[in-house]
Amino acid sequence: MQMARKFGVIAWGAIAAAIIVTSSARAEDTCPAGTLGVSRTAEVDTTGGPWFGEPYGNRDFLAPGEIVLTFDDGPSPNDTRAILAALAKECTKATFFVVGSMVADHPEVLKEVVAQGHTIGTHTWSHPNLAIMSISRATQEIESTFDEVQKVSPGTVAPFFRYPYLSSNKTTVDYLHSRNIGQFAIDVDSLDWRFHNPKDVIRKVMGGLKSRGRGIILMHDIHKSTADALPELLAQIKAAGFKVVNLKPKSQVQLIADVTPPATHATGVRLAAQKFKHQRTAMRTRKTPAADPIW
Numbered sequence: 001m002q003m004a005r006k007f008g009v010i011a012w013g014a015i016a017a018a019i020i021v022t023s024s025a026r027a028e029d030t031c032p033a034g035t036l037g038v039s040r041t042a043e044v045d046t047t048g049g050p051w052f053g054e055p056y057g058n059r060d061f062l063a064p065g066e067i068v069l070t071f072d073d074g075p076s077p078n079d080t081r082a083i084l085a086a087l088a089k090e091c092t093k094a095t096f097f098v099v100g101s102m103v104a105d106h107p108e109v110l111k112e113v114v115a116q117g118h119t120i121g122t123h124t125w126s127h128p129n130l131a132i133m134s135i136s137r138a139t140q141e142i143e144s145t146f147d148e149v150q151k152v153s154p155g156t157v158a159p160f161f162r163y164p165y166l167s168s169n170k171t172t173v174d175y176l177h178s179r180n181i182g183q184f185a186i187d188v189d190s191l192d193w194r195f196h197n198p199k200d201v202i203r204k205v206m207g208g209l210k211s212r213g214r215g216i217i218l219m220h221d222i223h224k225s226t227a228d229a230l231p232e233l234l235a236q237i238k239a240a241g242f243k244v245v246n247l248k249p250k251s252q253v254q255l256i257a258d259v260t261p262p263a264t265h266a267t268g269v270r271l272a273a274q275k276f277k278h279q280r281t282a283m284r285t286r287k288t289p290a291a292d293p294i295w
């Protein structure tokens, strides 16, 4: 991943000047008093496939005190819905980076996320490590997921992408540059996939926000512990004075229609899901240097 990061830095430098992010300072005035709400909506220009979040993104994308809530790996019936309920109670918005096979399995849950006004980005079809596969397979993983969201909920998928395990290489980064798809890293990691404990999730997020003062927060909507943590976490975020920024794309993603997903039949989808589970287990249990975190 370190090599991938070097490539990414070079690529980022080459396009940094091309990034334009505009924001409306409009406050959400429809939220009940006392809720966290949304402080502003940021219209994100993904022309040139820029990075957002550490280490390559423009730090000034967010002002001090501003945060973005993100959830990866769903949609899942129980946990995504519980997270939606917690977000709705605080009248606030998030971005969901969805997995294509999960969308295929739970299209109705994706529609609920969309109906509640949240933003949809993607996170590959079967959650593989894109940095170690052929670019043709990697693009199939990427494009079939944008396609699947389009099929389930036309016109709602943003040109926003997050790499599984944040693992990229020069080829994948260049590809997303060419596709004008924003590449989302993170600033604050909840480590919810590791702890599975609401108190630890809250502690990690609030600790990260305290030290960074702003940032894109990573959580996962496939864990009950994350859903359980969210009401208290949002209360603490509100009490600490942080402001939620809602991300919306300036332009729609240009879809490559009818890309066949990597697994094309029911057994294949199940196998992909199994592999996904095993990969995550393997990644969780390996000895990983603290400087090289995984998602």
Ligand SMILES: [Zn+2]
Binding pocket: 072, 073, 123, 127, 163, 164, 165, 295
């Ligand atoms: Zn993931």
